[in-house]
Amino acid sequence: VDFEPSERVDRFRAEAAEFARQHVTPEVRARARATGTMHSWALHRALAERRWLAAAWPEDEGGLGRDPLEMMVVLEELHRVGAPLDGWVVTMSAASAVRAHGSAELRHEVLRPIADGGALIAIGFTEPDAGSDVAAARTRAVRDGDEWIITGQKMFTTMAHEARWVFLLARTDQDVPKHKGLTMFLVPTVSPGIEIEPVLTLGGERTNATFYTDVRVADSMRVGDVNDGWNVLMTSLAFERGSAFGATSSFLGTFDSALRHATEAVVDADGSELDRSVLGRLGEAAMDLEVARLLNHRSIWLASRVTPDVEASMAKLFVTERLQHHVDRLLDLVGPRALLMEGSTGAVSDGELEQHLRHSTVTTIYGGSSEVLRNVVARRGLGLPV
C-alpha cells in the first residue's frame, strides 16, 4: 500500500486549485444559488479551454489522456470551493455511454461539442412510476421508417433546460421481459413536442419534469442496439458510480465544507476551551470524512483498471449516510444560529450550513438510493441471495 499521491497528481491538484480560485467567483456561486441551475457556462468554457472537460479521453477525442485520479483532483478542488458542476457531471456520464455504444457517426456528432464545452446532455431515465426500478420505464419509442416517435414523461431531467440532448431511455418492445425491451436515444431538446417544466427541490437545485408528445427522433440518434438500452444504461451508471464524476466526490465536498463551517462557528462563539462533547462530535465527523475519502479514492483508483461496482457502491453509501448523520449533528453544535438562511443577521457562513442540511437529503437518494446500493454490496460483494 502506498498513500503518497504521485507527483503528477500533486502538480495537477495545484493547477486545479489555482483554476478554481480564478474561475469559481462569488458571482458564479451566487448565480447558481439564485437560479438553482448548478451549471455555469463561463466556468464550463474555461474548463473546455484547458481541455479538462474530457481530460480522461484520448487526445484525438479532445482530451488529454488523464487518469481517473487526476480527474478526481480537478473535481475535488472545484467542489471544495462550491463550484456548480452538475451540467458537466451529468453530461460526462451520458457521454461515457455514447463513447462506448454509439455509432461512429453519432460519436462524431456528439462527443466533440461536448469536449469543446459547447453542449450538455441531460439524463432521462427516471419516470413518475419508475425510480429505483428504472427498467420499468414506460416512455415509448415506436419506429417509423428512419425515425422513432417518442411519447411519455421523464422526471428529474436535470439540466434539460440547458442541454442540447436528453439521454433518454425508452421502451421499444412491450412483449419481452422489462430489461430486454429498452432502447437508449439522444433526443435533441429543440425537437417539437418536448415540454420542459421546472421542478424545485429542497436543496435549492432546479431539476425538471420533461414531457414528450409524438417527438420525432432520427434513428441515427439511437445509442447502441435496439433493445440493448439496459446495457447502455449500465455503462452510464457504472461510470457515474465508479469514476471521479460520481456524486460521491461532490458529497465529500459538502461534508468537508459543513465540518469547516461548523468548526469555525463553534470556535468563534466560544473563546474558552471547548468541552469533550463538542470536540468528540467534531472528531467523529472528521473520522467519518477521512474514511469516506479513502473509500472514494480507492474506488477511483480501481477505476483505472476495472469497473468498481461494489467498492463504488460502498463509497457512495458510506459518504452519504455519514454526511446526513453529521450535518444534522453539526447544526446542533452551532446552535439556533445554524438555522438562519443566507442574508439573515447572524447566519453562519452566510447560511451555508443550513443549505448543506437541505442538500444532504438528496444525497442518499440521487445516484442510487442507499437501499439499492446495499443490495449491490450484499449481492455482489457478500454473495447474499437478497
Next chain:
Amino acid sequence: VRFELDDDRRLLRESTARFLARECPITRVRASEPTGHDNDLWKEICGLGLVEVALDTSAGLTDLVVVGQELGRRLAPVPYVDAVLAARLLALAGDDGAQAVASGDVIAAVLRRAGGGAPELAPAGAVASVVVGLDGGELVAVDSPPGEHLDNVGSLPAAWRDLRGSRRRVVASGPEARGAHARATVEARILTSAALVGLAQEALRLGLEHVKDRHQFGVPIGSFQTVAHRLADCATAVEGAELITYKAAWSADRRTDDAEVLAAIAVAFTTRAARAAASESLHFHGGYGYTLEYDIQLHFRRAQAWSLIGGDPHDALVEVGRAVVASGGWD
C-alpha cells in the same frame, strides 16, 4: 497511491495466514481460556521472526499491521501488541532487552498511560516478567513477576501492574523518554486497529456463512433485506477500517504530520466497525449466537476488550476534535 499490498506484504500475509490456519484453530483459542495465553504458540510465532521486524524502529509498521491483522483474525492468544511495543521502545532507547522480547524469551507489558505511579490493568500483565512504562520523566523497564490473572470478558492475560520494584532500570529520560512513549501510544493504536480489523473480517465471515446456510420460512435468512442490508453496512465499515488502518501505519512509518491524528482516527473507527461486525453477526446467529458452543461469542467478547483495554475509545475522538479545531477543519 496504490490501494493494494505489494508482493512482499502479500506473501507475508499469506504465509502468516497459512501458519495460523494450521497452528491456531479456534479449538486452540478456546483451550487457552480463561488466561488467554498460549506460550507454545507464542514461541512458534516469535521463532518465525514475526516480532523481530519490530526492532527496525525507523519503519516496519505496515509489516507489523499485516501480521497483527492475521493474528486478530484468528483470535491468537498471544501478547503480540505488547511485545511489539516493548521491543520498539527498548530498541529505540538502545536497551539490550529488546532482542529478548522480540525472540519471545521475555514477555513484556507496556503501560499505556503516561505518568506512571498508579497500577494499570495491563493486557499482558498476567504473563509479563518485565513492565515498561513512563514514570514521571523517565522511561523505565522493571523486572517483576507476572501479576495475578484476572478473569475478564476478553480472555486477556490481564493483571494490574505498576512500575515499582527493585530491579528497575531507566532506559531513557527527558524529552527522549516522553517522545518514545508518545510514539508507542500511536503504535499501540495502530496495532490495536490491525487486530480489530482481522477480528471484524472473521466475525463478518462467520455471520455471512451462517445467514447463507440458515433457513427459516423456507428461505436462507440472508435473503431478507433487513439482514442483508445490515451486513452490507458492516462490510462497508470493515472495508473503511482496513483502509484507515493501513493509511495510519503508512503515515506513522513516514512520520507524516498527521500520523498521530490518523492513528486516533484508526482506533476509533476500527473499534466501531469491529464491535458492530461482531454484535451484528452474533445477532444474526439467532439463539445460537449466545450459546457458548458457537464461536461468534468469542469474537464479540474480544471486540469489546481489545478496543477498551487501551482506554475509552471516545478519548481518541476528542483528540481528533482538537486537531480539527486547530486546523479549522479536516483536510
